[in-house]
Amino acid sequence: MDELTEIAFQIILHAGNGRSSAMEAIQEAKEGNFEKADDLMKEAGEELAIAHGYHSRLLQKEASGKSAPVNIILIHAQDHLMTAITVKDLALEFVELYKNK
DSSP states (O other): OOHHHHHHHHHHHHHHHHHHHHHHHHHHHTTTTTTHHHHHHHHHHHHHHHHHHHHHHHHHHHTTOOOOOOOOOHHHHHHHHHHHHHHHHHHHHHHHHHHHH
């Protein structure tokens, strides 16, 4: 497996973990388990930070003139990361709404 594909899979892995944690946080908040929801949101943030770190490495290479060929796995990874970030942002709002219910 080439380096670019490996990085794409790491982005997919960690973005998926982050998204899952954020979705679980919503369910925990819905059930009134706010401490668990907060812990899951922290996990989501940590996983997405890892995914973003891999993404940033690709951006830095591109900025330094070392372009990477675009492939469908990389496009999928980018899509997965952006969707996961959006889910995390919305999950934060849901958790707060449930807390203030």
